[in-house]
Amino acid sequence: MQRKAYTAKSATSSGPYSHAIDAGDYVFFSGQTAKNTPTAKDLTGDIAAQTKQCFANLVEVMEEAGLSHEDVIKVNVYLTDMNNFNAMNEVYKTYFIEPYPARTCVAVVALPLGAEVEIELIAKRSN
Template structure:
């Protein structure tokens, strides 16, 4: 098992864990990596940053969105589901992994969305 710790982690966890050919990511929130600030705006702006952060974690682990098997999305308001889907479709265009989307009472730092994934490691 291999772990990848990202810069600026908010707690005692790894950004991803590699186990065999699988990559398990930590939940990604809409934080700007260079500043640590939360993206201002609504669900679409926040979701875009969360998925951009997820993409960076997947890339650091040697994989990408085309190899994602399962995505879990956490929303603080299910009324944001349509906006989330608009952003989701811009990251997952042809390959559509299995997905769960659940409503939660709150997320870290007051954000609207958090995303995590399980992916297969790229064959490099």
């Protein structure tokens, strides 16, 4: 299978990976942090602002793939501090409506670039 990749113009990669890979009906999106932008600001301690930037990056990649938040079926959220769970959720729920996508949220020791939240997702193309 030849991989078809999508890349956002204003998001950067912090390693050797694609922003998203098209697998036919499904598109798999790599995790995005607030620091995956060329103009990244230091948002340390502001989990709401970091979460918004994660979604801004993901939305741009989704648009490149011809998808929207309505196509998202699974989300994985990684937090370096579960005390940020509620603040992340407040932003998260502004991007989706019920029924919400399936989701996993886990605490991790650290994230690339010193980020405090990273979000990845899977979307399904409408037939």
